[in-house]
Amino acid sequence: MKCDHCDKQATFHITERVGEQEHWEERHLCESCARDYLSKPSEADIQSSLASALAQHLKIGQTADELAKLDKKTCPMCGISFFEFRSHGRLGCPHDYVCFEPQLMPLIENIHGEKTHTGKRPRRYAKGLDQQTQLIRLRKEMQRAVQKEDYERASQLRDEIRELEDEA
Amino acid sequence: MIKLEELAGQCGEWLRGSGPDSDIVVSSRIRLARNLADFTFMRKCTGLDRASIERTLRERLGRIEQWDSVSFIDVNGLDEVDRQFLVERQLISRELADADGSRGVLVDANEQFSVMVNEEDHLRIQVMNSGLDLMGAWQRINQIDDLIERHVTYAFHERLGYLTACPTNVGTGMRVSVMLHMPALVLTRHLERVFRSLQRISLAVRGLYGEGSQAMGDFYQISNQITLGKSEEELIAQVSEVAQTLIEYERKARNFLVENGLKELHDRVSRAYGLLCTAQTISSEETMALLSSVRMGVNLGLIRDVEIPTVNKLFIHTQPAHLQKIRGTSLSTADRNIERAHYLQRHLGRRTHDESTENN
Ligand SMILES: [Zn+2]
Ligand SMILES: [Zn+2]
Numbered sequence: 001m002k003c004d005h006c007d008k009q010a011t012f013h014i015t016e017r018v019g020e021q022e023h024w025e026e027r028h029l030c031e032s033c034a035r036d037y038l039s040k041p042s043e044a045d046i047q048s049s050l051a052s053a054l055a056q057h058l059k060i061g062q063t064a065d066e067l068a069k070l071d072k073k074t075c076p077m078c079g080i081s082f083f084e085f086r087s088h089g090r091l092g093c094p095h096d097y098v099c100f101e102p103q104l105m106p107l108i109e110n111i112h113g114e115k116t117h118t119g120k121r122p123r124r125y126a127k128g129l130d131q132q133t134q135l136i137r138l139r140k141e142m143q144r145a146v147q148k149e150d151y152e153r154a155s156q157l158r159d160e161i162r163e164l165e166d167e168a
Numbered sequence: 169m170i171k172l173e174e175l176a177g178q179c180g181e182w183l184r185g186s187g188p189d190s191d192i193v194v195s196s197r198i199r200l201a202r203n204l205a206d207f208t209f210m211r212k213c214t215g216l217d218r219a220s221i222e223r224t225l226r227e228r229l230g231r232i233e234q235w236d237s238v239s240f241i242d243v244n245g246l247d248e249v250d251r252q253f254l255v256e257r258q259l260i261s262r263e264l265a266d267a268d269g270s271r272g273v274l275v276d277a278n279e280q281f282s283v284m285v286n287e288e289d290h291l292r293i294q295v296m297n298s299g300l301d302l303m304g305a306w307q308r309i310n311q312i313d314d315l316i317e318r319h320v321t322y323a324f325h326e327r328l329g330y331l332t333a334c335p336t337n338v339g340t341g342m343r344v345s346v347m348l349h350m351p352a353l354v355l356t357r358h359l360e361r362v363f364r365s366l367q368r369i370s371l372a373v374r375g376l377y378g379e380g381s382q383a384m385g386d387f388y389q390i391s392n393q394i395t396l397g398k399s400e401e402e403l404i405a406q407v408s409e410v411a412q413t414l415i416e417y418e419r420k421a422r423n424f425l426v427e428n429g430l431k432e433l434h435d436r437v438s439r440a441y442g443l444l445c446t447a448q449t450i451s452s453e454e455t456m457a458l459l460s461s462v463r464m465g466v467n468l469g470l471i472r473d474v475e476i477p478t479v480n481k482l483f484i485h486t487q488p489a490h491l492q493k494i495r496g497t498s499l500s501t502a503d504r505n506i507e508r509a510h511y512l513q514r515h516l517g518r519r520t521h522d523e524s525t526e527n528n
Contacts, residue, residue: 078212090288092212094205094323094331097338108328108335114397117329119340120310122317132323135206143216161206165321 003030075099077133095133135164172241172250176485176493180257180279180296183484185476187299191467192415194347194387194480195296197258198305198404200313201332201341202291203323209333210288218270218286225285228319229274235315237277244271249498252489258296260284281312288333289341291316300411302344302404310400329396339396344404346411351386351464352421353414359388362417385456385463385483390414422468437465441474445516449505455486455512474516486511 003010008030071083080092082100091097097104109115138161145154182195203209207221226240243251243264251265260273264287271286284292293316295309323331330341337343353359390410392403425433440461444450463479465471484490491507492499499507 078208080212088211090211090333091209091335093208094203094325097325097328097331104335108338108396111336112339112394112396114339114394116327117325117339117396119329119342119399119403120313121329122322122324123314124317124321132205135321136208139206139220143220165206 002028003033004028005033006030008033070103073100077136093136095136131164135161138164172253172493173496175257175279176253176490179477179481180484182279182296182298183477183480184298185480187297187301189415190299190476192348192350192418193300193411194349195298196300196302196305197294197296197345197347198302198309199292199294199343199345200309201289201330201337201343202293202313202316203331203333204290205321205323207290210286210290211333213286215269221290222270222272222285225291225320226272229283229316231319232315235274235276238274239277240272240274242272244269249489249492253493256484256487256489261287261292263287264292281308283312283316289337300346300408300415302346302408302411306400306404337395340398340400340403342395342400342403343391344407345389345391346407347387347389348411348414348418349385349387349460349463350414350418350421351460352425353418354386356421356424358417358421362414385460387460388414422464426468433468434465434470437461437468437470441465441471441516444512447509447512449502450509450512451505452487452508455508456483459483459486478515482512482515 002008010028010030071086072081074081075092075096076099077095078092080096082103085091085096085100091100105115138157142154142157142161145151145157182197185194187193187196204221204224207213207217210218213221229235229238230240232238241254243254243260246254251260254260254273255262255265257279259275259279259282261284264271264273264284267286269286271284273285274283276282280297281293281295284294293309293312295305295312297305297308325331329339332338332341350359353362390407392407395403398406440458444455444458444462459479459482462471462474463476466474466476466479485494486508488504491504491511494511495507
C-alpha cells in the first residue's frame with residue numbers, strides 16, 4: 001500500500017475518530033509522513049474538524065453576500081473579525097461568545113451536541129459578560145496609562161479593577 | 169527553583185508504574201483550560217499583555233500557601249533542548265514549546281501537576297496519575313482549580329461555562345486522556361477492529377510519542393472530544409468505560425498470544441531485551457519498539473530481570489533532549505544513538521553490567 005501523502009510504501013496504519021460524526025478515518029503513511037503526522041498535536045486535529053464543521057455550517061446557512069458581510073463583523077472589545085476567527089479557529093476575547101452568538105451557537109451545538117454547560121462553576125465569577133468586558137476595557141486603559149507614564153491614572157484604574165473583581 | 173538537570177535525574181510520579189491496571193494503562197491525565205476574565209484571549213494579546221498575564225499569574229499563584237514545592241519555569245528563557253526536554257517529560261505541550269513571547273509553566277516537585285501559562289488559553293492546568301486513576305486525577309485537579317480560583321477571576325458564562333479561546337473546549341474546558349500500552353492488540357492486528365467497535369462515543373484515539381512509528385511503542389491515547397453539556401464526572405465515566413473495554417481486549421489478546429504461541433512470544437521479547445542490553449548504537453524508534461516488547465514481556469512474567477518503573481522511565485529518558493540533559497552536552501543524532509545504547513546498557517540487566525565492569 002502506498003503512503004497517503006507521498007509515493008513511498010506505507011508502513012504505518014493509524015485509525016482515528018474524526019469530528020463529531022460517527023466517522024473513522026484510516027491513514028496509511030510512510031515512516032517520515034507518519035512522524036510528521038504524529039508530531040502534530042492532537043488539538044490540531046480537533047482544530048481541523050472545527051474548521052470543517054464551520055465551513056459546512058456557513059455553506060448551508062448563508063449566501064455569498066451574507067457571508068461577505070458577516071466576515072467583516074468585528075468584536076468591539078478585541079477587534080477580531082469573524083473572518084479572522086473562521087480562518088484561524090481561535091476567538092479573540094470572552095465577549096466574542098456574545099457578539100458572534102448567532103453564528104457560534106449552531107457551531108457549538110454541532111461540535112458538542114449540546115448548548116448548555118452542566119459542570120463545575122467557579123465560586124465567584126464576573127456577573128454577566130458586561131462586567132467581564134468592563135474588566136478587559138479597564139485593563140487596557142491601565143496599560144495605556146502606564147505607557148504614557150500616567151501612574152496616578154494607572155493606579156486609579158487598578159483599584160477599579162480590584163473592586164470589580166471583589167464584587168464578582 | 170527547579171533545576172532541569174535535577175529533573176533529568178529523577179522520575180515523575182506518574183511513571184512509577186503503580187495504580188489500577190498499570191500493566192496496560194501508563195497514565196491518566198486531565199487538563200483544564202481556563203482564562204482570566206480581565207484579558208483578551210491569546211490571539212488578541214500584545215507582547216505587553218502576555219507579559220502582564222504571566223506576571224499577574226506568577227504573583228497571585230505565588231500566594232498559594234499549599235504550593236511551597238511549586239516552581240515557575242520561564243519557558244521563553246529556555247533554549248531549544250530544554251524546551252524539548254519539558255515536552256518529552258509531558259510537562260508542557262509542543263505548542264507552548266514552539267510559541268513566542270512570555271510563557272511558562274508551574275511545576276510541582278513530584279511532577280504530579282503542572283500549570284501552563286500563555287498556551288492556547290491563559291491557563292492550562294494538568295494532572296497526571298499513574299495507572300487508570302481518573303477519579304483521583306479529577307479530585308486533585310478540582311482542588312488545584314479551586315485554589316487558583318481564589319486568587320483570580322475566570323472568564324465564565326452563565327450558560328456556556330468556562331470560556332475558551334477555541335469553541336471546541338468551551339463548557340468544562342476539560343480534556344480527559346488515558347494512555348494505554350497495547351502491544352498485543354497491535355501484534356494480533358486487532359487494534360483497528362477494536363477502535364471501530366467503540367464508535368458510539370465521541371472519542372479521539374491517537375498514537376503517542378512524537379519520534380516515531382508504532383515505535384510510538386504501541387502507546388495509544390484516548391480522550392473525550394466534547395466538553396460541553398456533560399458534567400466532569402460524566403465525561404470521566406465515558407473515557408473510563410472505553411479504557412476498561414480496551415484493557416479487556418488487550419488482556420484477551422495477550423492471553424491469546426500466550427496460549428497460541430508462547431514460544432514465539434517469549435522469543436520475541438527475549439530478543440528485544442537482548443538487543444537493548446547489547447546494542448552499541450540505537451535509534452529512538454528502534455528503542456521504543458523494543459522497549460514495548462520488553463514491557464509486555466515483563467508484564468507477562470517472561471522477563472524477570474527488570475521492573476516496569478524502569479521500563480517506563482527508559483521510554484522517556486532515551487528521548488533526544490533527555491539524553492542530552494543527562495549527558496550535559498548537546499549531541500548529534502549519531503552521538504545520541506551511541507549515548508542511548510550506553511544508557512540502556514547501564515539500566516538493563518546485570519549480565520551486561522558485569523561485562524562492562526570487566527572491560528573497564
Ligand atoms: Zn509518505
Ligand atoms: Zn472580542
